[in-house]
Amino acid sequence: MISVKDIANACNVSVATVSKALNGYSDISEETKAVVKAKAAELGYIPNMSAVALKTNRTYNIGILFVDAANTGLTHEYFARVLEGIRSQAELLGYSITFITNRIGGRKITYSEYCRIRQFDGVIIACIDYSEPQVVELVNSGIPIVTIDHIFNDTISVMSDNVKGVKDLVEYLYAMGHRRIAFIHGDDSSVTRDRITSFYRTMEQLGVEICHDYVSECRYHDTAGAAKCTKKLLQLKERPTCIMYPDDITAISGANVIKSHGLNIPDDISVTGYDGIRYSVIYEPQITTLQQAGDGMGREAASCLIELIRKPKTTLKKSYVIEGKVLTGGSVSNLNATIVR
Amino acid sequence: MISVKDIANACNVSVATVSKALNGYSDISEETKAVVKAKAAELGYIPNMSAVALKTNRTYNIGILFVDAANTGLTHEYFARVLEGIRSQAELLGYSITFITNRIGGRKITYSEYCRIRQFDGVIIACIDYSEPQVVELVNSGIPIVTIDHIFNDTISVMSDNVKGVKDLVEYLYAMGHRRIAFIHGDDSSVTRDRITSFYRTMEQLGVEICHDYVSECRYHDTAGAAKCTKKLLQLKERPTCIMYPDDITAISGANVIKSHGLNIPDDISVTGYDGIRYSVIYEPQITTLQQAGDGMGREAASCLIELIRKPKTTLKKSYVIEGKVLTGGSVSNLNATIVR
DNA sequence: TAAAAATGCGAAAACGATTAAGTGACGCGA
DNA sequence: TCGCGTCACTTAATCGTTTTCGCATTTTTA
Numbered sequence: 001m002i003s004v005k006d007i008a009n010a011c012n013v014s015v016a017t018v019s020k021a022l023n024g025y026s027d028i029s030e031e032t033k034a035v036v037k038a039k040a041a042e043l044g045y046i047p048n049m050s051a052v053a054l055k056t057n058r059t060y061n062i063g064i065l066f067v068d069a070a071n072t073g074l075t076h077e078y079f080a081r082v083l084e085g086i087r088s089q090a091e092l093l094g095y096s097i098t099f100i101t102n103r104i105g106g107r108k109i110t111y112s113e114y115c116r117i118r119q120f121d122g123v124i125i126a127c128i129d130y131s132e133p134q135v136v137e138l139v140n141s142g143i144p145i146v147t148i149d150h151i152f153n154d155t156i157s158v159m160s161d162n163v164k165g166v167k168d169l170v171e172y173l174y175a176m177g178h179r180r181i182a183f184i185h186g187d188d189s190s191v192t193r194d195r196i197t198s199f200y201r202t203m204e205q206l207g208v209e210i211c212h213d214y215v216s217e218c219r220y221h222d223t224a225g226a227a228k229c230t231k232k233l234l235q236l237k238e239r240p241t242c243i244m245y246p247d248d249i250t251a252i253s254g255a256n257v258i259k260s261h262g263l264n265i266p267d268d269i270s271v272t273g274y275d276g277i278r279y280s281v282i283y284e285p286q287i288t289t290l291q292q293a294g295d296g297m298g299r300e301a302a303s304c305l306i307e308l309i310r311k312p313k314t315t316l317k318k319s320y321v322i323e324g325k326v327l328t329g330g331s332v333s334n335l336n337a338t339i340v341r
Numbered sequence: 342m343i344s345v346k347d348i349a350n351a352c353n354v355s356v357a358t359v360s361k362a363l364n365g366y367s368d369i370s371e372e373t374k375a376v377v378k379a380k381a382a383e384l385g386y387i388p389n390m391s392a393v394a395l396k397t398n399r400t401y402n403i404g405i406l407f408v409d410a411a412n413t414g415l416t417h418e419y420f421a422r423v424l425e426g427i428r429s430q431a432e433l434l435g436y437s438i439t440f441i442t443n444r445i446g447g448r449k450i451t452y453s454e455y456c457r458i459r460q461f462d463g464v465i466i467a468c469i470d471y472s473e474p475q476v477v478e479l480v481n482s483g484i485p486i487v488t489i490d491h492i493f494n495d496t497i498s499v500m501s502d503n504v505k506g507v508k509d510l511v512e513y514l515y516a517m518g519h520r521r522i523a524f525i526h527g528d529d530s531s532v533t534r535d536r537i538t539s540f541y542r543t544m545e546q547l548g549v550e551i552c553h554d555y556v557s558e559c560r561y562h563d564t565a566g567a568a569k570c571t572k573k574l575l576q577l578k579e580r581p582t583c584i585m586y587p588d589d590i591t592a593i594s595g596a597n598v599i600k601s602h603g604l605n606i607p608d609d610i611s612v613t614g615y616d617g618i619r620y621s622v623i624y625e626p627q628i629t630t631l632q633q634a635g636d637g638m639g640r641e642a643a644s645c646l647i648e649l650i651r652k653p654k655t656t657l658k659k660s661y662v663i664e665g666k667v668l669t670g671g672s673v674s675n676l677n678a679t680i681v682r
Numbered sequence: 683t684a685a686a687a688a689t690g691c692g693a694a695a696a697c698g699a700t701t702a703a704g705t706g707a708c709g710c711g712a
Numbered sequence: 713t714c715g716c717g718t719c720a721c722t723t724a725a726t727c728g729t730t731t732t733c734g735c736a737t738t739t740t741t742a
Binding site: 046047048049050051053054059061074075077080081083084087088091092093094096097098099101103104105106113116117118119223249252253256259260278279282284 | 387388389390391392394395400402415416418421422424425428429432433434435437438439440442444445446447454457458459460564590593594597600601619620623625
């Protein structure tokens with residue numbers, strides 16, 4: 001393996017000169033730089049990152065914490081896309097990403113210990129139970145951190161714009177003539193709270209009254225729970241004209257229940273999801289949903305984190321909000337059109 | 342940050358002794374070892390991995406190559422599960438995993454250069470176009486490698502048992518009374534070849550004649566292609582009683598086409614998928630499919646690779662084959678029962 | 683009892699880079 | 713001519729480990 005020493009010998013300069021030339025120091029002449037760089041390329045020099053890290057305390061490696069209670073983790077398409085965004089942006093900026101776990105060779109350790117061992121320059125946290133003590137410890141460990149879809153006191157966060165997302169969806173439904181809108185929201189989290197707030201506010205702004213029976217809770221991705229909520233809604237004397245689900249998986253589960261009651265989507269009742277995963281598109285009818293920009297969020301998170309790593313002083317905006325967009329399928333009926341008919 | 346030096350001072354021994362004690366060398370007395378270890382724990386010592394790597398050339402970090410032409414990559418649930426398996430097993434054995442990319446800070450580099458820079462102890466390759474020159478280069482780079490779902494000349498590979506998978510599926514269909522079985526296979530790859538071979542062989546063993554029109558090709562996850570193939574099959578004078586799709590996504594796409602022709606699944610025609618992803622379960626009717634043991638494959642791959650890293654001499658089995666299992670949903674009719682009726 | 687062998691530990695040299703401080707040559711103004 | 717500042721480079725220390733070799737002791741063997 002070629003080292004700076006080899007280049008130094010080949011160029012008849014000192015290793016210091018080689019190092020500085022390669023790193024663009026100003027006290028090396030342009031000619032020397034050119035010579036050194038040419039030689040380095042010729043010899044196929046690759047810097048030894050361990051040595052660099054040992055000396056500079058920078059690994060150009062960022063850790064990513066990506067687990068959750070339900071353990072759906074990566075199998076959730078939305079998070080898979082977030083990860084992909086992080087990866088591609090980090091790569092562009094010269095950083096690698098590696099997973100954070102809480103054990104190493106049989107021994108249980110904390111997340112922050114893991115990060116210290118691996119000497120991550122920074123950490124991105126996503127898709128996790130943010131109340132877990134270990135996560136809190138990590139957040140307070142002093143290492144540069146960006147969180148996704150959750151706001152901590154002192155961290156930079158990248159959020160999907162849940163307020164605008166629900167607003168857009170509701171307004172779309174309103175425009176399609178829907179007034180009796182049922183809202184099934186997820187279990188408690190900052191994401192859920194934003195969505196609930198936005199639902200109430202938007203409905204109020206539109207002057208639509210909310211029937212108390214129309215609002216219920218169902219854990220994300222809980223198909224059985226969604227089925228249950230759906231059945232309850234279908235039994236109401238005054239059925240909603242549309243049901244909004246907390247995500248696409250539950251929307252599909254609910255849609256199946258609706259169909260099994262002999263009802264047609266969207267003619268008898270409309271349905272919306274959230275996330276915009278692949279399955280919402282191939283479902284029959286295609287689910288109208290809010291497509292979250294997972295990829296964009298990942299990129300933003302990586303950019304922010306690396307910015308933070310490079311200049312720890314600069315205070316960045318505390319919270320970045322990434323908008324999604326309504327993906328219209330065939331699961332929502334146009335009630336205006338019906339009237340015209 | 343606490344170093345061996347600090348421990349040495351605190352224990353009144355040399356750094357050499359501390360290092361040896363911590364690493365279990367035999368020329369250190371048990372008492373000294375105990376004292377040193379206790380002190381290390383007390384001070385919260387964490388080894389500097391960069392220094393270790395610099396000295397030993399081992400990073401305890403393995404790279405993972407996880408891209409493909411279609412760029413579905415991680416969003417494919419099967420691969421997400423494989424990754425999860427790799428991660429958990431690697432973690433158990435004391436290794437981290439980080440993604441391999443082909444650029445670093447703007448500069449395009451090859452996969453193998455990336456691995457050299459990051460000094461991965463080993464590499465797992467999955468979900469990729471194995472014919473790509475860069476991949477071939479990586480495989481031949483001398484670094485310990487395990488491939489998933491593909492066999493190279495000299496590498497260890499972990500394969501999903503596609504032969505047994507298709508065999509099990511076909512035999513299941515046969516047992517359910519199906520004889521006119523259509524087989525839509527994926528585009529060319531070693532996986533596809535195994536499946537095709539197994540299909541023909543099993544059908545032959547069962548003494549079932551294969552109608553030429555019943556076999557066609559469709560790229561994996563190509564919903565449009567699947568729709569097209571399905572339409573063709575439905576137009577045949579003698580329709581198959583069951584259509585086998587190359588994966589669950591195409592199966593669902595095909596099923597939608599079948600439904601839109603006013604046909605019922607499974608009464609009019611049966612359908613099977615492959616993979617056993619979540620969508621196949623919540624589809625109505627649930628798709629009968631072959632669930633691949635992605636998690637198990639990931640674990641096996643990690644175990645093999647780390648074994649290979651630890652003792653490069655030992656020749657392991659060249660290829661590990663992990664069985665999946667038939668996941669029966671409601672998409673396949675029991676023709677025997679129909680007759681009894 | 684003396685020699686040989688085993689035991690337990692330490693000194694010091696790496697590993698491959700970065701970087702503060704130092705050095706010599708040169709030009710320039712006074 | 714002297715002094716000073718620049719420029720371009722070198723020297724050498726350093727990061728935190730591992731590991732070879734050597735050196736005392738102590739124990740075993742002859």
